[in-house]
Amino acid sequence: xxxxxxxxxxxxxxxxxxxxxxxxxxxxxxxxxxxxxxxxxxxxxxxxxxxxxxxxxxxxxxxxxxxxxxxxxxxxxxxxxxxxxxxxxxxxxxxxxxxxxxxxxxxxxxxxxxxxxxxxxxxxxxxxxxxxxxxxxxxxxxxxxxxxxxxxxxxxxxxxxxxxxxxxxxxxxxxxxxxxxxxxxxxxxxxxxxxxxxxxxxxxxxxxxxxxxxxxxxxxxxxxxxxxxxxxxxxxxxxxxxxxxxxxxxxxxxxxxxxxxxxxxxxxxxxxxxxxxxxxxxxxxxxxxxxxxxxxxxxxxxxxxxxxxxxxxxxxxxxx
Amino acid sequence: xxxxxxxxxxxxxxxxxxxxxxxxxxxxxxxxxxxxxxxxxxxxxxxxxxxxxxxxxxxxxxxxxxxxxxxxxxxxxxxxxxxxxxxxxxxxxxxxxxxxxxxxxxxxxxxxxxxxxxxxxxxxxxxxxxxxxxxxxxxxxxxxxxxxxxxxxxxxxxxxxxxxxxxxxxxxxxxxxxxxxxxxxxxxxxxxxxxxxxxxxxxxxxxxxxxxxxxxxxxxxxxxxxxxxxxxxxxxxxxxxxxxxxxxxxxxxxxxxxxxxxxxxxxxxxxxxxxxxxxxxxxxxxxxxxxxxxxxxxxxxxxxxxxxxxxxxxxxxxxx
Numbered sequence: 186x187x188x189x190x191x192x193x194x195x196x197x198x199x200x201x202x203x204x205x206x207x208x209x210x211x212x213x214x215x216x217x218x219x220x221x222x223x224x225x226x227x228x229x230x231x232x233x234x235x236x237x238x239x240x241x242x243x244x245x246x247x248x249x250x251x252x253x254x255x256x257x258x259x260x261x262x263x264x265x266x267x268x269x270x271x272x273x274x275x276x277x278x279x280x281x282x283x284x285x286x287x288x289x290x291x292x293x294x295x296x297x298x299x300x301x302x303x304x305x306x307x308x309x310x311x312x313x314x315x316x317x318x319x320x321x322x323x324x325x326x327x328x329x330x331x332x333x334x335x336x337x338x339x340x341x342x343x344x345x346x347x348x349x350x351x352x353x354x355x356x357x358x359x360x361x362x363x364x365x366x367x368x369x370x371x372x373x374x375x376x377x378x379x380x381x382x383x384x385x386x387x388x389x390x391x392x393x394x395x396x397x398x399x400x401x402x403x404x405x406x407x408x409x410x411x412x413x414x415x416x417x418x419x420x421x422x423x424x425x426x427x428x429x430x431x432x433x434x435x436x437x438x439x440x441x442x443x444x445x446x447x448x449x450x451x452x453x454x455x456x457x458x459x460x461x462x463x464x465x466x467x468x469x470x471x472x473x474x475x476x477x478x479x480x481x482x483x484x485x486x487x488x489x490x491x492x493x494x495x496x497x498x499x500x501x502x503x504x505x
Numbered sequence: 506x507x508x509x510x511x512x513x514x515x516x517x518x519x520x521x522x523x524x525x526x527x528x529x530x531x532x533x534x535x536x537x538x539x540x541x542x543x544x545x546x547x548x549x550x551x552x553x554x555x556x557x558x559x560x561x562x563x564x565x566x567x568x569x570x571x572x573x574x575x576x577x578x579x580x581x582x583x584x585x586x587x588x589x590x591x592x593x594x595x596x597x598x599x600x601x602x603x604x605x606x607x608x609x610x611x612x613x614x615x616x617x618x619x620x621x622x623x624x625x626x627x628x629x630x631x632x633x634x635x636x637x638x639x640x641x642x643x644x645x646x647x648x649x650x651x652x653x654x655x656x657x658x659x660x661x662x663x664x665x666x667x668x669x670x671x672x673x674x675x676x677x678x679x680x681x682x683x684x685x686x687x688x689x690x691x692x693x694x695x696x697x698x699x700x701x702x703x704x705x706x707x708x709x710x711x712x713x714x715x716x717x718x719x720x721x722x723x724x725x726x727x728x729x730x731x732x733x734x735x736x737x738x739x740x741x742x743x744x745x746x747x748x749x750x751x752x753x754x755x756x757x758x759x760x761x762x763x764x765x766x767x768x769x770x771x772x773x774x775x776x777x778x779x780x781x782x783x784x785x786x787x788x789x790x791x792x793x794x795x796x797x798x799x800x801x802x803x804x805x806x807x808x809x810x811x812x813x814x815x816x817x818x819x820x821x822x823x824x825x
Contacts, residue, residue, distance in 0.1 A: 202582050211785060272811040480804070488589050
């Protein structure tokens with residue numbers, strides 16, 4: 186992070202025609218973007234939304250309200266422009282990319298052993314890293330993968346402790362029996378993968394999924410590229426949390442767009458010390474919440490760079 | 506309101522390629538806009554931001570951190586394109602109009618009697634009503650007026666009871682002595698205007714200001730035009746609250762964009778039963794928060810009208 190650029194951005198904020206601090210979080214966002222872009226006049230013309238899709242072996246255990254073929258069907262829906270994230274991307278004038286990770290070959294059911302081989306997990310992470318190009322002004326991350334809120338809850342249980350029941354929620358809409366199945370699946374997964382409890386990357390490999398590994402890779406690559414990142418909901422934030430467990434500063438270049446309606450997300454945000462931008466009760470995933478943050482980032486940058494200073498506008502300062 | 510259009514909008518929402526309700530507040534917003542626009546496929550191509558500016562006699566009492574000439578200077582700043590609301594308007598591709606209400610003739614200091622004559626208040630309301638044209642897809646309201654958070658707090662005390670100290674806050678940034686002066690000014694204003702306590706419109710006339718009367722007029726006119734309204738922060742919401750005291754349903758066509766950092770706003774939102782869209786700690790006024798709601802409304806409408814249905818996309822429904 187370029188702290189000098191951040192300080193210069195703050196100095197500019199304090200000269201703009203408004204009481205100091207009166208744009209609240211918009212001012213913080215402008216300074217945060219300046220710090221990571223390394224410029225006191227940051228830009229937001231090139232926002233990217235990257236959605237990673239993967240399939241999960243545990244889907245066969247009845248942990249989702251939808252069958253696993255919906256992952257590929259929804260990817261096709263994105264390609265055809267029919268998903269929520271397509272509309273949100275277009276409304277934000279952003280560039281949307283959808284990445285399929287071997288949808289025909291789901292991860293292994295993690296109640297029987299690691300979800301991914303070491304090579305499979307590493308390849309998915311590398312795939313996510315390559316999705317971050319130079320010159321993007323922000324990267325918004327999202328996921329699609331039937332059964333992945335169970336995978337996310339398993340990851341969170343391994344990374345942060347507590348009971349599986351603390352971390353599971355209705356996801357796409359399971360009933361009480363489905364919720365119990367999710368918790369049982371996670372308990373079995375933790376028992377089958379003892380190494381997941383002591384090593385965050387091993388937790389990702391054993392309990393995560395290809396799309397979640399890709400997200401972790403993208404977050405890491407964005408850090409190297411000094412590109413600000415917007416995380417979406419529960420599954421996306423859980424994937425990024427792997428890096429936070431490796432290094433508490435690893436997500437300083439990330440904000441979380443929203444607090445998802447999935448109950449585990451609020452708990453996860455608390456563990457990460459992240460204050461989301463908004464809470465609209467959304468629980469769709471596919472990058473939808475992250476995409477909705479783009480106009481807010483654009484607004485923050487527009488105020489920061491476009492407003493007149495008190496001197497330029499000839500506006501009187503405070504009376505005393 | 507067209508409840509049939511709202512019901513048709515909800516039916517459409519339930520066919521779109523997402524779990525029901527998973528877009529949370531975006532779905533509610535789409536339905537709300539449909540209800541007021543009277544169409545199950547609402548539009549958001551013509552958003553208007555209307556900012557009303559007025560001056561206040563009580564500014565001479567040291568209730569603001571800024572001198573009263575700043576009202577006119579900021580209006581000039583808006584005309585020159587240098588204000589926060591200009592950048593937010595441009596970012597949202599909205600049409601911004603700024604209305605000056607006799608800035609050279611401030612209202613009377615309300616500690617000595619009614620702020621406005623009956624004719625003056627009525628003219629300001631009519632001026633606000635005329636600002637609402639047919640065919641707008643939403644009207645976002647804002648204000649500029651040095652000392653108007655004191656006027657807003659006086660209005661709220663008269664309308665909802667409690668002590669002046671419950672309703673005052675730092676505004677543009679007064680210190681503890683300034684805060685005490687605000688509360689004293691309000692107490693004196695209530696004593697000098699006993700009629701304000703029993704009649705909401707009389708409260709507006711006696712304790713409000715021209716820009717606040719114009720906002721009340723605009724809210725009423727938008728209701729007649731079935732145009733959805735976005736209210737901004739404390740002063741703007743206080744002006745609209747006059748109508749809510751006359752009729753509890755009078756603000757059904759209004760949402761409040763954000764919870765302002767001005768502490769009285771949270772209390773006022775509670776009294777009105779309004780859940781704001783976001784809380785960014787903003788306290789600038791000038792319609793800035795309301796303008797920032799436009800991209801969210803556009804996103805809600807874009808998802809509602811642009812997403813594919815399960816049938817169109819060939820996506821499987823719930824497994825059971």
